[in-house]
Amino acid sequence: KTLIPLEPVYRRSHVRFVHGAAREIYPDDQFVVVESADGSGTKRVDYDYLVIATGPYLNFDATPGLGPEKGYTHSLCSLPHAIKARDAYLEQVARMEKGERVKIVVGTGHPGATCQGAAVEYISNIHKDLVRRGLRDKADLLYLSNERTLGDFGIHGVHARYKGRVISGEEFMQAVFTEFGIRWEVQKGVKQVEPGRIIWEDYEGNEGETPFDFAMLVPQFLGHKFKYVGKNGEDVSEKVIMPNGLIKVDAIYGLPYEQLEKNPDAWPSVYQNPNYPNIFAAGIAFAPPGPISIPHTNPNGMKIAAAPPRTGMVSGIIGRIVALNVIDLVKKGRMTHDERMSEMFAACIASMGDSLWDGEAAVIVVYPVVPDFRRYPNEHGRDLFV
Numbered sequence: 373k374t375l376i377p378l379e380p381v382y383r384r385s386h387v388r389f390v391h392g393a394a395r396e397i398y399p400d401d402q403f404v405v406v407e408s409a410d411g412s413g414t415k416r417v418d419y420d421y422l423v424i425a426t427g428p429y430l431n432f433d434a435t436p437g438l439g440p441e442k443g444y445t446h447s448l449c450s451l452p453h454a455i456k457a458r459d460a461y462l463e464q465v466a467r468m469e470k471g472e473r474v475k476i477v478v479g480t481g482h483p484g485a486t487c488q489g490a491a492v493e494y495i496s497n498i499h500k501d502l503v504r505r506g507l508r509d510k511a512d513l514l515y516l517s518n519e520r521t522l523g524d525f526g527i528h529g530v531h532a533r534y535k536g537r538v539i540s541g542e543e544f545m546q547a548v549f550t551e552f553g554i555r556w557e558v559q560k561g562v563k564q565v566e567p568g569r570i571i572w573e574d575y576e577g578n579e580g581e582t583p584f585d586f587a588m589l590v591p592q593f594l595g596h597k598f599k600y601v602g603k604n605g606e607d608v609s610e611k612v613i614m615p616n617g618l619i620k621v622d623a624i625y626g627l628p629y630e631q632l633e634k635n636p637d638a639w640p641s642v643y644q645n646p647n648y649p650n651i652f653a654a655g656i657a658f659a660p661p662g663p664i665s666i667p668h669t670n671p672n673g674m675k676i677a678a679a680p681p682r683t684g685m686v687s688g689i690i691g692r693i694v695a696l697n698v699i700d701l702v703k704k705g706r707m708t709h710d711e712r713m714s715e716m717f718a719a720c721i722a723s724m725g726d727s728l729w730d731g732e733a734a735v736i737v738v739y740p741v742v743p744d745f746r747r748y749p750n751e752h753g754r755d756l757f758v
Contacts, residue, residue: 390417394596397422399612399648400603421698424619425654425691428593431482437565438481438591444565445481445587448494457588461498464586468502468510474585477570479516481589483561486526486679488517489736491590492545493723499552500725500732508553515549515556516570516582516589518676520666522546522556526678528665528743530736533756541736548724548734557582559668561676562589577671593656593679595619611647619653620645623661632662633753636714636744642707643694650701652694655687660713664742685718686741714742 382389395414396405403418430449432439440446446457464474478495480488495515502508515522523529523541530541549556559575570582570589595617602608613619624638632638638661645651653659660680667677682690689711697707717739724732743753750756 390415394426394598396599396601397612398601399608399651402650420650421701422651423654423691423694423698424651424657425694426596426657428656429596429617431592431594434592435482435562435565435589438562438589444567445570445589447591448490448588449487449590461586464511465502465505465507467585468507469505471510473510473512475512475514475583477514477516477582477584477587477589479514479589480518480678481562481565482592483518483563483573483674483676484679485518485590485592486681487590487593487683488519488525488678489681489720489722491515491517491588494588495554496548496552496722496724496732497726499554500727504727513552513554514582514584515554516560516562516572517556517558517678518561519558519678520668522549522558524558524665524678525736526663526665526681527738527741529752530738531752531754531756532737538752538756544734559676561670561674563674565589573670573672573674573676575668575670575676577674595657595659612645612651614659616659618659619651619657620647621653621658622646623659625659625661627662629662629667633743634745636712636740636742636746638662639712639714639742641710641712642697643690644697644707652698654691654694656682658682658690680713680742682713684720686713686716689716689718712740712742714740714744716741 379389390406391409392406394404395407403416405414406417407414432443437443438445440453440456446460447453448457467474476498479491495513499513502511521542523545531538560572562570562572564571568583570584573579595613597617600609600612621640621643623640627638643652643654643658663677664680665678669675693709693711696709700707718741720736722734722736724734739755745753748754
């Protein structure tokens with residue numbers, strides 16, 4: 373193990389580091405109750421400005437049987453989960469080394485899950501590892517997703533113009549998976565996992581199941597479950613969060629998708645809570661106004677729609693905007709930085725096979741992240757020459 377004490381690192385930048393978990397937020401009185409990591413109890417941390425940048429709450433409970441703790445599948449969404457997934461995968465490798473065939477399924481474990489890119493990277497790296505071990509012929513690899521099309525990634529797809537022709541993310545991913553011998557099934561919402569089988573519904577309302585020996589399925593992401601307490605001890609969560617626990621910001625909420633996709637200004641620009649202007653949210657923690665990709669509800673009422681990804685470069689940009697605006701408010705009393713996801717450029721370097729010598733990667737660039745059909749009146753609402 374390599375352990376680096378964080379407190380001295382932050383101290384050099386004049387940042388006070390508190391090691392613990394936030395449990396309660398008092399937005400009227402401007403303090404947070406923190407449970408200390410050393411077990412010494414709780415402490416009060418006062419603030420003038422609060423930036424909530426927690427990442428997601430992993431809602432495995434939304435899909436019965438999902439997850440490494442109570443269920444039958446694995447996750448990559450935390451370091452302990454990734455270690456457990458690695459160990460379970462190596463158990464399957466040992467079976468293959470004995471000549472057994474195994475079924476490996478990677479994808480999304482909830483009809484409204486996001487982070488499909490991570491699942492694509494993981495299954496591609498499994499392929500690469502099995503090739504390196506000489507065991508690729510012993511594994512059936514399947515990518516199982518709630519996306520409308522392969523390569524949608526929850527952002528209404530990826531498209532680029534090349535030599536006069538528009539190439540889609542679907543075409544690209546189909547070519548990659550075909551080359552790697554990875555099967556794919558999309559338009560499916562996982563509803564339950566039992567030992568050795570994943571039960572799902574598809575766009576048409578059909579129910580089916582997929583057998584597995586090893587599965588890594590990304591859960592639904594929610595906001596973390598803090599208590600938001602008012603001046604008189606009352607619950608003020610409705611002023612701070614949406615029903616999914618994500619932070620309300622300066623977005624236009626409640627628009628039907630048909631209106632939302634035509635209104636790029638519905639997306640937040642400063643990521644500031646409207647009821648408590650000194651509270652901001654960055655990354656997954658902020659509540660988007662709705663989906664980027666076309667949503668779908670099947671005949672049984674199941675909503676199968678990839679949630680908007682707000683990780684990676686997008687997270688970094690939003691964090692920078694929030695940080696600069698807090699500095700503005702301290703120094704000038706007004707904010708001077710803003711950028712909506714419908715104005716934002718983003719690039720993603722996806723690992724398609726980890727190796728120092730013969731690794732592979734895919735670079736995905738989109739502008740803007742959320743399509744703006746007013747500025748780019750083409751079929752995709754984006755600059756196709758990026």
